[in-house]
Amino acid sequence: MEYRRIKDQDKDEDSVHDDVESLRGKPHSGSSSNLAALVGNPADRTKWKRKSIVTLSLTVLTSSQAILIVWSKRAGKYEYSVTTANFLVETLKCALSVAALARVWRNEGVTDDNRLSTTWDEVSVYPIPAALYLIKNLLQYYIFAYVDAPGYQILKNFNIISTGVLYRIILKRKLSEIQWAAFVLLCAGCTTAQLNSSSDKVLQTPLQGWVMAIIMALLSGFAGVYTEAIIKKRPSRNINVQNFWLYVFGMIFNAIAIVVQDFDAVMNKGFFHGYSFITVLMILNHALSGIAVSMVMKYADNIVKVYSTSVAMLLTAVVSVFLFGFHLSLAFFLGSTVVSVSVYLHSIGKLQR
Amino acid sequence: MEYRRIKDQDKDEDSVHDDVESLRGKPHSGSSSNLAALVGNPADRTKWKRKSIVTLSLTVLTSSQAILIVWSKRAGKYEYSVTTANFLVETLKCALSVAALARVWRNEGVTDDNRLSTTWDEVSVYPIPAALYLIKNLLQYYIFAYVDAPGYQILKNFNIISTGVLYRIILKRKLSEIQWAAFVLLCAGCTTAQLNSSSDKVLQTPLQGWVMAIIMALLSGFAGVYTEAIIKKRPSRNINVQNFWLYVFGMIFNAIAIVVQDFDAVMNKGFFHGYSFITVLMILNHALSGIAVSMVMKYADNIVKVYSTSVAMLLTAVVSVFLFGFHLSLAFFLGSTVVSVSVYLHSIGKLQR
Numbered sequence: 164m165e166y167r168r169i170k171d172q173d174k175d176e177d178s179v180h181d182d183v184e185s186l187r188g189k190p191h192s193g194s195s196s197n198l199a200a201l202v203g204n205p206a207d208r209t210k211w212k213r214k215s216i217v218t219l220s221l222t223v224l225t226s227s228q229a230i231l232i233v234w235s236k237r238a239g240k241y242e243y244s245v246t247t248a249n250f251l252v253e254t255l256k257c258a259l260s261v262a263a264l265a266r267v268w269r270n271e272g273v274t275d276d277n278r279l280s281t282t283w284d285e286v287s288v289y290p291i292p293a294a295l296y297l298i299k300n301l302l303q304y305y306i307f308a309y310v311d312a313p314g315y316q317i318l319k320n321f322n323i324i325s326t327g328v329l330y331r332i333i334l335k336r337k338l339s340e341i342q343w344a345a346f347v348l349l350c351a352g353c354t355t356a357q358l359n360s361s362s363d364k365v366l367q368t369p370l371q372g373w374v375m376a377i378i379m380a381l382l383s384g385f386a387g388v389y390t391e392a393i394i395k396k397r398p399s400r401n402i403n404v405q406n407f408w409l410y411v412f413g414m415i416f417n418a419i420a421i422v423v424q425d426f427d428a429v430m431n432k433g434f435f436h437g438y439s440f441i442t443v444l445m446i447l448n449h450a451l452s453g454i455a456v457s458m459v460m461k462y463a464d465n466i467v468k469v470y471s472t473s474v475a476m477l478l479t480a481v482v483s484v485f486l487f488g489f490h491l492s493l494a495f496f497l498g499s500t501v502v503s504v505s506v507y508l509h510s511i512g513k514l515q516r
Numbered sequence: 517m518e519y520r521r522i523k524d525q526d527k528d529e530d531s532v533h534d535d536v537e538s539l540r541g542k543p544h545s546g547s548s549s550n551l552a553a554l555v556g557n558p559a560d561r562t563k564w565k566r567k568s569i570v571t572l573s574l575t576v577l578t579s580s581q582a583i584l585i586v587w588s589k590r591a592g593k594y595e596y597s598v599t600t601a602n603f604l605v606e607t608l609k610c611a612l613s614v615a616a617l618a619r620v621w622r623n624e625g626v627t628d629d630n631r632l633s634t635t636w637d638e639v640s641v642y643p644i645p646a647a648l649y650l651i652k653n654l655l656q657y658y659i660f661a662y663v664d665a666p667g668y669q670i671l672k673n674f675n676i677i678s679t680g681v682l683y684r685i686i687l688k689r690k691l692s693e694i695q696w697a698a699f700v701l702l703c704a705g706c707t708t709a710q711l712n713s714s715s716d717k718v719l720q721t722p723l724q725g726w727v728m729a730i731i732m733a734l735l736s737g738f739a740g741v742y743t744e745a746i747i748k749k750r751p752s753r754n755i756n757v758q759n760f761w762l763y764v765f766g767m768i769f770n771a772i773a774i775v776v777q778d779f780d781a782v783m784n785k786g787f788f789h790g791y792s793f794i795t796v797l798m799i800l801n802h803a804l805s806g807i808a809v810s811m812v813m814k815y816a817d818n819i820v821k822v823y824s825t826s827v828a829m830l831l832t833a834v835v836s837v838f839l840f841g842f843h844l845s846l847a848f849f850l851g852s853t854v855v856s857v858s859v860y861l862h863s864i865g866k867l868q869r
Contacts, residue, residue: 317846340864341694344857348701351853354846360713362846493670493707493715494847500704501854504697508861511693 210462217458218471224452225475230482231448235441237487242437244428246421248446253413255450260407267401277401281408288393289408292386293416299382302375309372314365317357318376323350323469325377325384330465333388338466341512346466348505353473356480356498387468391460402461406454470509473502563815570811571824577805578828583835584801588794590840595790597781599774601799606766608803613760620754630754634761641746643765645739652735655728662725667718670710671729676703676822678730678737683818686741691819694865699819701858706826709833709851740821744813755814759807823862826855 267277310318327346330336338346368376394405421429428436459468477499483489620630663671680699683689691699721729747758774782781789812821830852836842 341861344861344864348854348857351850351857355708355850355854358711358847358850366844366846491719493719494711497704497708497711501701501708504701504704508694508697511697 214463214467217455217462218467221452221455221459221468221471222475222478224448224455225472226478226482228445228448228452229476229479230486231441231445233483233487235445243439243442244421244425244434244436246417246425247429247434248442250414250417250421251446252449252453253410253417255446256453257407257410257414259450259454260403260410263403264401264407267403276397276399277404279404279407281404285397286408290412290416292390292409293412295382295386295389296416299379299386302379302382306372306375306379309375310365310368313359313361314368315376317354317362317365318368318372319380320350320354320357321376321380322383323353323473325380326387326465326469327384329381329384329388330391333385334392334464336464339512341508342466345505345508345512348501348508349470349473352498352501352505353476354498355501356477356495358494358498359492387460387465390457391465394457394460402457405461406457409457410453466509470506474506477502567816567820570808570815571820574805574808574812574821574824575828575831577801577808578825579831579835581798581801581805582829582832583839584794584798586836586840588798596792596795597774597778597787597789599770599778600782600787601795603767603770603774604799605802605806606763606770608799609806610760610763610767612803612807613756613763616756617754617760620756629750629752630757632757632760634757638750639761642761643769645742645762645765648735648739648742652732652739655732655735659725659728659732662728663718663721666712666714667721668729670707670715670718671721671725672733673703673707673710674729674733675736676706676826678733679740679818679822680737682734682737682741683744686738687745687817689817692865694861695819698858698861698865701854701861702823702826705851705854705858706829707851708854709830709848711847711851712845740813740818743810744818747810747813755810758814759810762810763806819862823859827859830855 261279264277264279271277306315323346327338327343331338390409394402397405456468459471477495480489480491480495484491614632617630617632624630659668676699680691680696684691743762747755750758809821812824830848833842833844833848837844
């Protein structure tokens with residue numbers, strides 16, 4: 164549970180940033196490349212390559228994230244404070260962004276696109292995702308009055324659909340009919356893969372639970388789409404500067420969370436109480452996957468992000484068979500088949516657009 | 517169980533007839549109509565209409581078949597002899613074919629295409645399906661040494677894939693990439709919809725069980741494709757004549773089965789022992805759906821048949837909620853979603869061919 168919180172928090176903060184002004188149907192560059200780009204000019208090929216690398220990184224990082232969760236659960240290490248871990252994740256991301264920027268400055272010099280200093284106008288929207296995250300996290304506590312944790316995991320798959328719908332409405336980007344079908348399949352396939360003997364309980368969820376799940380899915384989808392819009396608003400702007408500002412606000416909000424929630428514990432036991440080797444690995448992994456999410460938003464889009472994290476979910480299960488002796492259910496195989504067909508249709512749908 | 521036997525038997529006999537000579541890539545008419553036909557000439561429109569009517573009939577009859585099974589299970593009526601019921605189904609189909617022919621003869625006179633008398637050459641292949649059915653039914657007894665009945669229901673979904681593959685190989689008819697994807701989804705969706713808490717046991721099936729399930733799926737798929745080839749070999753031949761000869765051999769084989777299996781019971785208790793109103797309804801329904809299968813083979817194809825019976829399976833479950841107070845599982849909803857998307861993709865795939 165606690166770890167799930169840090170996980171959600173991290174993802175949301177990475178994906179909840181945007182600028183209301185940029186939400187009005189401005190065309191975004193660098194995100195509609197497809198297989199055809201392979202035979203196109205070198206610039207397209209570079210774009211396609213970069214998109215593939217960031218997508219692959221996100222997939223690998225997300226699935227190793229889940230594996231670390233299982234590992235830490237097995238080791239029973241949960242005594243560290245989640246708020247301090249979150250704060251360190253944001254700090255690490257900030258540090259990495261600045262390090263990357265330092266290299267850029269050394270090589271290219273300081274330009275308008277890579278300077279850290281900025282206008283209030285640019286920065287003013289960056290705290291908004293943190294606000295969205297706050298609302299969603301608040302709702303998360305309430306929804307458990309209606310749904311149990313495994314049920315919530317099932318309902319979270321609404322995120323897939325809401326991301327697709329908001330991507331269409333807010334970013335005004337089109338998906339082909341086949342890609343829409345693929346997206347519905349992705350949602351159904353992911354849910355199927357997660358089915359277990361107690362999943363049917365979720366059907367008894369009262370209306371309030373459904374409504375909250377849908378609202379949370381919309382918040383989460385909006386968060387993702389918002390981040391994409393904010394990051395793509397200025398395509399030439401260096402991604403590390405954009406990340407820096409996203410993460411600075413992440414640090415501030417998490418610092419507040421430490422003071423409000425864990426002030427006594429941190430004061431009495433110390434900031435790093437309960438930290439273990441796994442905790443350090445988790446923080447490192449979260450920081451890197453957070454950066455990968457930003458990169459996918461910059462060089463690909465939310466649809467790619469959803470596919471990437473969904474495939475990661477399946478990968479995790481397969482790897483867990485070897486690492487932890489997990490048994491895969493028939494539902495998992497069926498769900499994986501549906502997800503695989505969905506990925507195939509998504510790429511086919513693109514070519515035929 | 518007993519009822520399942522009569523069901524399989526019936527379906528197989530309807531769908532296992534063909535002529536080896538006609539299996540060699542002869543183009544078949546009247547089966548590739550699509551939505552475009554709606555705007556085409558009146559002949560195409562008639563074809564499309566006829567195809568829709570027979571498909572709809574098959575769907576409704578198949579789902580009411582399953583509902584009758586549930587009804588009869590609830591009523592606990594199982595004392596009648598399955599072999600006599602099967603014989604009556606074949607006899608009724610024969611009688612209905614002759615009645616339809618009588619009407620044709622009155623209206624159009626006797627022609628080469630609608631005369632009952634025929635050559636040995638034409639008729640010689642009609643008993644073959646009965647042989648295939650015999651092999652499959654024999655295997656059915658052996659497979660239960662490795663799989664239980666619910667597991668067998670799950671494995672039967674291989675039929676969907678085998679039908680598609682044999683349809684491609686034997687009839688040399690092409691499916692588009694999207695239609696193949698849709699077919700895989702149909703199989704995954706149907707299986708998902710049937711999942712229950714004990715489904716995972718099927719994964720422990722020993723190798724022999726898997727091999728037999730695949731062989732049975734191939735036999736069943738071959739049966740269906742064979743029937744389509746035999747019926748379409750002479751497109752102008754009246755379907756009622758073709759049905760008549762199929763069903764005559766069905767009668768003969770079932771008469772033999774009565775003598776071999778149930779001779780004593782029929783002699784001591786009488787032919788109609790244990791028959792009830794539901795039994796009569798079931799026989800009527802089986803006869804009509806048998807004829808509908810033949811019609812679908814004539815005016816549509818095996819792919820349409822598979823879709824029709826799969827959708828019927830879902831319809832049955834929904835109707836059972838109202839009739840018998842069944843509860844639908846989450847897996848059912850997910851499977852139904854996947855099947856619906858599959859139907860949609862199949863039609864989309866056709867248009868883009």
